[in-house]
Amino acid sequence: MPAEQDLRSGSFPAALRAAIAARGLGLERLRERLRQRGVSVSMATLSYWQSGRCRPERRESLLALRHLEEVLEVPEGALAALLGPARPRGHWRYVSSGLPAIGALWPDPASVEDALDGIDTSWDERLTRISQHDRVWVGPEGGALSCLSRQVLRAEADGPDRWVVIMHTDEPGYPVPLVRPVRNCALGRVGEDRDAGLVVAELLFDRPLARGETLITEHELVNIPPGPVDGNYERKFRLPVREFVLEVTFDPAHPPGFCEQYTRDDRDIEDSRPATLDAGCSVHGVALNFGPGCYGFRWGWPA
The missing domain is CATH 1.10.260 (434 Repressor (Amino-terminal Domain))
Structure with a gap:
């Protein structure tokens, strides 16, 4: 005791x-x-x-x-x-539409709110997530080196002109990743909170979308080697996604001792199952009509 x-x-x-x-x-x-x-x-x-x-x-x-x-x-x-009394942050958990707010699925919504200061999130609810595909590479020391994300979005109103990226690391103080536009987008404003392990960024489209128009964008998050040793990667979905594919690739010379896939809903209830690495030292998962909630993999090595 x-x-x-x-x-x-x-x-x-x-x-x-x-x-x-x-x-x-x-x-x-x-x-x-x-x-x-x-x-x-x-x-x-x-x-x-x-x-x-x-x-x-x-x-x-x-x-x-x-x-x-x-x-x-x-x-x-x-x-x-x-613990004391609960912190008054209910206004951040839900927006007027009744949907979870942007920070609702994060451990500390207030930190996300602070990091988003000056970032335009007004179009977020007007973009339907048709498809999301994340590919994560984990280095030989167990740190996430990079993540390449591809998303297919559809505008539900005239005017959406950006996609907001929020990235968080569990290793406070580690340099936040570099956000690199890859396809059909350009980097706009960026906000960082290294103490909270947060980086947020606007990915600006080439032009505003018309209602019903679809767009494919790609961006990459790159960490300074050896990368933060979070031991997991998850994508948070405040709004539903029709299809989500997540791939995690490990160094073949240093495969993890264990790996599991998990989901966590907006009530913080988690479900998990073991994941088996393929011949390429990778795992992948597919979720259909998923969200709100979190979908990810976690891994580790013997102590």
Whole structure:
């Protein structure tokens, strides 16, 4: 059990870190203990909780916290008592249309809101996601080196002239990736928050689209080698996508020890299954009519 002062420090992240250290459990083992109890929490979420970048507030997250207290063998309610009142950010979770807001699926919506300051997102809801294809390359040291994204969009009104990219890394302080337009777009305004691991960027179309018009764009996200060792890649869909294809390719000389595909809906409920690498040391997944929610792969190597 962590020292009593840790549980009375008034800091939820500090107390959680102390409790995890006292039990000697890594985040992967901690997540597995929770899964055995029927509770699904991602390693990224656990990392955010202990770093203070976000905290459990949703009903499902608070239920997971009760199980977490039991796994960590701290007194019932000791960690929950340090949370205090919920932060007033409901206006960011949903827009007037009733759809999830742009930051709703991110661990800390307020950080996304800050990073988007000055970025025009007004056309986002007027673009139907027909198809999205992400190809991710992971280097020999386990870091994501680059991601090439291709999307097919359809305008539901006259006027859409840009696509907004939001990229996040779980490794705070690591340089954010370079956003490189590849096809049918040009780079507009860019916003960065290195402490939060966020970069947002406008990809400007050659011209505004007419209603019913479709467009294929491609862009690439490039990290400084060896790349942030996030251990996962996921695409967040605030609006549904008809088809999403995700490929992750690893260095053949350094394949991961485990890999799984997962989805997480807008209620933070996760489902996962093991993924098997093919002959090219790659995995891929296909989702149809998916969203709102997150779709991704996570991987790791033996300690």
